[in-house]
Amino acid sequence: MASSMFDTLVRIDCTARKAAAVPVDARLKGYLGGMGYGTRILCDEVDPRIDPLSEKNKIILTVGPLTGTTAPMFPQACIVTKSPLSGTILNCYAGGFLGAEIKFCGIDGVVLEGAAPHWSLVLVEDGRVTFHDAMPVMGKSTTETEAYMKKKFGSDARTLSIGRAGEKAVAMASIFSETRTFGRGGAGAVLGSKRIKGMAFKGTKAVDVADRKAFQDLVSRNVDIIKAACADSHNLVGLFSRVGTGAGMGLVNSKGGMATRNHEYGVFPEGNEIDGWAYAKKFYTRAISCYGCPVHCGMLHKYRKRDTTESWLRGPEYETMFSLGSEVMNKDPVVLAEANQLCEDYGMDTLTVGVTIAWALEMGEKGILKDPGLKLAFGDSDAILGLIAKIGDREGIGDLLADGPKKSAEKTGKGSLASAMQVKNSGFAAWMPRRMKGVALAFATSNRGACHKRAPIGDEIMGKLDMDSYEGKAPIVKEIQDTVNAIFTFVACRFHEFVTPKDMYPAFLAAATGQKLTLPELVAVGERIWNLERMFNVRAGFGRKDDNLPDRCFEPIKGEASQGAVITHEAFDRMLDEYYAVRGWTSEGVPTPATLKRLGIEEKR
Amino acid sequence: MGTRFAFDFEKCTECRRCMADCAVVKTGVVRMADSRIDIVRGWPELPEMRVCRFDDCDGHPCIAACPVEAISENGGVVAIDRDACTGCELCVAACPHNAIRMNGGTAMKCDFCGGDPACVKACVTAAIAKAGG
Numbered sequence: 001m002a003s004s005m006f007d008t009l010v011r012i013d014c015t016a017r018k019a020a021a022v023p024v025d026a027r028l029k030g031y032l033g034g035m036g037y038g039t040r041i042l043c044d045e046v047d048p049r050i051d052p053l054s055e056k057n058k059i060i061l062t063v064g065p066l067t068g069t070t071a072p073m074f075p076q077a078c079i080v081t082k083s084p085l086s087g088t089i090l091n092c093y094a095g096g097f098l099g100a101e102i103k104f105c106g107i108d109g110v111v112l113e114g115a116a117p118h119w120s121l122v123l124v125e126d127g128r129v130t131f132h133d134a135m136p137v138m139g140k141s142t143t144e145t146e147a148y149m150k151k152k153f154g155s156d157a158r159t160l161s162i163g164r165a166g167e168k169a170v171a172m173a174s175i176f177s178e179t180r181t182f183g184r185g186g187a188g189a190v191l192g193s194k195r196i197k198g199m200a201f202k203g204t205k206a207v208d209v210a211d212r213k214a215f216q217d218l219v220s221r222n223v224d225i226i227k228a229a230c231a232d233s234h235n236l237v238g239l240f241s242r243v244g245t246g247a248g249m250g251l252v253n254s255k256g257g258m259a260t261r262n263h264e265y266g267v268f269p270e271g272n273e274i275d276g277w278a279y280a281k282k283f284y285t286r287a288i289s290c291y292g293c294p295v296h297c298g299m300l301h302k303y304r305k306r307d308t309t310e311s312w313l314r315g316p317e318y319e320t321m322f323s324l325g326s327e328v329m330n331k332d333p334v335v336l337a338e339a340n341q342l343c344e345d346y347g348m349d350t351l352t353v354g355v356t357i358a359w360a361l362e363m364g365e366k367g368i369l370k371d372p373g374l375k376l377a378f379g380d381s382d383a384i385l386g387l388i389a390k391i392g393d394r395e396g397i398g399d400l401l402a403d404g405p406k407k408s409a410e411k412t413g414k415g416s417l418a419s420a421m422q423v424k425n426s427g428f429a430a431w432m433p434r435r436m437k438g439v440a441l442a443f444a445t446s447n448r449g450a451c452h453k454r455a456p457i458g459d460e461i462m463g464k465l466d467m468d469s470y471e472g473k474a475p476i477v478k479e480i481q482d483t484v485n486a487i488f489t490f491v492a493c494r495f496h497e498f499v500t501p502k503d504m505y506p507a508f509l510a511a512a513t514g515q516k517l518t519l520p521e522l523v524a525v526g527e528r529i530w531n532l533e534r535m536f537n538v539r540a541g542f543g544r545k546d547d548n549l550p551d552r553c554f555e556p557i558k559g560e561a562s563q564g565a566v567i568t569h570e571a572f573d574r575m576l577d578e579y580y581a582v583r584g585w586t587s588e589g590v591p592t593p594a595t596l597k598r599l600g601i602e603e604k605r
Numbered sequence: 606m607g608t609r610f611a612f613d614f615e616k617c618t619e620c621r622r623c624m625a626d627c628a629v630v631k632t633g634v635v636r637m638a639d640s641r642i643d644i645v646r647g648w649p650e651l652p653e654m655r656v657c658r659f660d661d662c663d664g665h666p667c668i669a670a671c672p673v674e675a676i677s678e679n680g681g682v683v684a685i686d687r688d689a690c691t692g693c694e695l696c697v698a699a700c701p702h703n704a705i706r707m708n709g710g711t712a713m714k715c716d717f718c719g720g721d722p723a724c725v726k727a728c729v730t731a732a733i734a735k736a737g738g
Contacts, residue, residue, distance in 0.1 A: 068635055069635060070622070070625050070626060070629060070635060072622075097621075104636070104637065204636070204638055205636070206632070206634035206635065206636035206639075207634060207635040207636070208633070208634045208635075212633060216629075223729070227729055230729075286615065286651075287618045287730075288618055288619055289618035289619060289620030290620070291620065291621060292620055292621060292622050292625060293618075293620050294620070294622070294729040296618035296620065296730070300648065300649055302649055312648070312649035314648070
């Protein structure tokens with residue numbers, strides 16, 4: 001029977017500069033694809049205690065059953081590796097056209113192993129792998145590196161790259177793909193540790209499905225649902241469709257949940273100067289889609305830089321409007337655009353970069369940190385842009401900051417850790433745990449640190465759940481973590497699930513690959529993956545002590561609209577106990593043997 | 606009416622649903638090389654939409670360029686007889702809209718899907734539509 005999966009992975013041995021196609025076995029097949037494949041392979045093959053920047057680490061880049069098909073909103077590719085930022089297992093995602101092109105190569109993903117003897121570019125053509133000299137692009141930006149690869153390998157190649165930050169082992173370095181980003185957790189530094197500056201994919205294979213008629217019917221139904229959502233100006237996805245992910249800043253502000261000034265305040269009064277609507281009004285704006293996506297939330301803007309030269313960028317996204325906007329008290333959309341571009345040039349996660357800079361600015365104002373050339377103060381444009389460059393180059397104070405907010409604070413001391421807004425050294429996303437108690441639990445327990453992708457954000461901010469209540473949040477967070485993990489085996493865009501009935505996922509899977517699972521069985525795959533990740537982290541030394549929030553979260557938010565929202569240690573501990581209980585974990589946060597058995601996870605010695 | 610597309614390049618989000626659906630309609634599977642339309646990114650400028658202009662093409666130079674008369678026009682639809690095509694690529698070079706691609710050794714182009722183009726149905730923003738339709 002035809003299938004949308006090729007049941008083939010390509011293992012690339014960077015040390016030997018060789019590659020081999022390997023079949024996907026029945027056991028791995030049970031993990032469906034995407035994040036499932038990546039997690040299973042990493043847990044099987046990588047010792048959790050290794051140095052993530054050693055050649056023992058691996059990068060598993062995968063796609064899923066709907067990638068490269070006509071199903072809408074499945075453009076992304078998934079990377080799983082051990083994070084140099086958090087030290088935990090990491091999964092991260094980039095949209096655009098890379099995912100589909102990997103599938104067009106006739107493969108379900110690649111596993112990068114070892115480390116190349118010298119800096120290389122890797123070309124994957126229909127599953128054939130060749131290594132090429134990267135010297136001409138060393139030190140170059142992600143944009144320049146990818147342009148070089150397209151010139152060298154063909155304009156139709158789909159590319160990924162690292163910038164200088166990835167070359168210099170900056171812990172918040174990302175992997176970029178045509179402006180889309182494997183953002184979180186420092187995957188760029190891992191690719192750099194393998195001396196791979198970039199990769200290009202060129203595929204000519206056809207993607208078929210198991211049941212063409214059933215699949216086409218599902219696609220039509222799903223596209224209609226998404227089109228209806230896009231036409232609805234009260235639907236979040238509909239708003240994204242209009243001006244991008246930055247559409248909702250006003251709503252978050254009105255609820256007093258807009259993280260501002262290193263998370264001290266819950267309202268950024270100048271939000272309407274830098275949100276999606278502001279960019280659409282002030283600058284030339286054109287909507288850009290990822291592969292096959294009817295939502296087109298990516299906005300391309302043309303603008304003039306501070307020095308009046310003409311420029312453009314695709315973005316900023318909402319999370320960056322927070323991290324390089326409200327969090328650092330930057331109300332200038334031009335500075336924000338330049339800051340975003342600078343992160344893109346260096347190849348860094350705008351989130352952890354912005355949060356780390358916000359902490360540094362606060363420490364500057366308190367007299368704890370100094371820089372010879374920059375005035376470390378909130379809202380200082382030169383400081384914001386200057387610190388980005390210094391982090392990317394590991395220059396001066398940037399060398400301290402490049403290791404992440406927690407490590408920077410630990411080295412700095414003087415009580416500065418209390419206001420480093422991170423979990424497991426990964427910078428906070430745009431949300432306020434104090435204002436949204438489900439987010440608090442999700443940030444604290446995320447396997448990759450301070451992650452917003454598996455938090456009940458929509459329901460809390462839209463009022464479907466009482467945002468300030470702790471009650472019942474533990475099972476809700478568990479459910480969303482498991483469900484999102486399950487759909488990340490498909491490598492769905494996170495927004496797909498906002499509008500798509502969940503019963504469509506097993507239906508899509510059956511029509512695409514012939515694998516028949518009920519929805520509860522599918523969610524159980526997500527739970528299995530969550531527990532595999534947790535076991536990896538436990539073996540790496542993580543436990544209850546790390547499922548925590550910085551001290552600032554236990555002080556009231558400033559500003560009227562936030563109503564003094566706060567978390568108490570007692571309530572937080574109770575919520576965490578409840579969460580461990582619903583997960584079937586010990587009070588120290590370790591999955592019990594019975595839980596592992598229930599999930600079909602075999603114990604490793 | 607006639608055989609013509611209407612384009613709104615500002616509305617094209619470059620999602621390539623038109624290409625994927627074109628390939629599926631023509632071959633049953635997604636394979637971008639089989640698409641009769643090609644969207645070419647030109648960031649930050651607007652994309653190219655490489656597909657036959659039919660009635661809006663001045664003189665159909667592809668027909669004159671073909672040495673074996675494999676290309677013909679019938680009721681506005683310009684079509685290639687791929688069995689007759691020798692793969693010389695002269696039509697590819699002659700097309701002012703870069704709308705003809707080589708595919709498996711012969712030239713390939715849009716045939717307007719018998720008057721109901723799949724790309725038009727696939728486009729959620731109506732960046733490509735049937736003119737007057």
